[in-house]
Amino acid sequence: MDARASFDLLLPFLALLARGVGAATLSFANKCPYTVWPRTLTSGRNGELSSTGFELVTGVSFSINDVPETWSGLVWGRTGCTIDASGKFVCATADCASGEVSCNGAGPIPPNTLVEFNLAAAGSGQDFYDINLGYGFNLPLSITPQGSGSGCNTTSCAGNVNSVCPSELAVKGSNGSVVACKSVCLALNQPQYCCTGAYGTVETCPPTNYSKIFKDQCPQVYSYAYDDKSSTFICAGGASFLITFCPLLDIICDPILLGYSFK
Template sequence: MNPSLTLPIFLSILLFAGASYAAIIDVLNNCPYTVWAAAVPGGGRRLDQGQTWQINAPSGTTGARVWPRTGCNFDGSGRGNCQTGDCNGLLECPGPGYGVPPNTLAEYALNQFSNLDFFDISLVDGFNVPMEFSPTSNGCTRGIKCTADIVGQCPNELKAPGGCNNPCTVFKTDQYCCNSGPCEPTDYSKFFKQRCPDAYSYPKDDNTSTFTCPTGANYKVVFCP
């Protein structure tokens, strides 16, 4: 074998193997209104009804999330604000940095323990738009949906313009935020859990709210599935 060819071939193999662990996240707006999608990593994009935005998530990505923003106005430079999910007043969300509650979250981490991806829908920052988060490849078929009328049925003390707050956002106590000590479900978290059983309803709601796929899967996030 020609030694001069060995290193480039080896590097190509490594690059190909690494690329196979990246995930494509297709974000679709199926709502009858405009949603300004946000993602860390990814940035942001205006999505009118039926439009799709493709995010290429790097291998090993952790702490990632996609969320819908509503009631937004941005100028030509991408500066403005949103009624829900606002991201530092910017169309393109910089990382680190997350949306202002209330906003429904799709969260994921790629190529983690035992070569698994971990993904979930979280209502820990409240709810603004119905959502589906599902794998689309690699033999993984178990997806998650949260489609209940949470905004319409929101308890009065949790209501917010355009959404429904999680109690941690409103009351800011350990009972709801689980910052220290034991943390159990509350009447408020049960309100969310009864309507979206597969979604996180409070920060320690791991057992029924975290899902996995073998690393290498692609995913879709659908607003108003």
């Protein structure tokens, strides 16, 4: 084996060392004018993280420091959460229907803005991450790589899709305001929108006027099934990640003007 081949075999291990042995960090910041309840869900063989669901009030940050270096999983934020008359924890958007803040292993009820991670995928030493609106949108967020990784770019869905959501896709809160926006596949469940059956290839399932609504607001996200080229981000080295809810709302914090009211 020549020196170049030996070096190529070492690359995945060097990338993991760049991150730090044993763990990465997921940090969360809430810049929304309302409380968000983040949720993490492990989708690989690793066990759940130390915090799977928690409250994050406006202006507060929180970090999970025990993320395995080969972790794959999902992150999303729940909104409009309360304790109901029976004592169960319930949310207006992205609820997991477990009745608990931790979600007890359950996934989200869409529509919800979904973050997807595959860290050190298949031993490659590369981190893959994206924001997926394939099932809809409930709040804006961004993913910012931090630490020693190289070639790591921020991806963001900072626009308020709720403000332009067509009525046939809209989910409304108790006061009539739009609190989430379904994808057209979720709302209408038709093959031409879900890219199934005869529409199951990239050639036969192009973007639709509905998916373009999501893409116009958030150009870096998955807006439908075959929206890969501009939506998957790869970090060449090890990194930790900051997930910021409402990343553009540092100054403008009027929830009524922005369409985020859960009262």
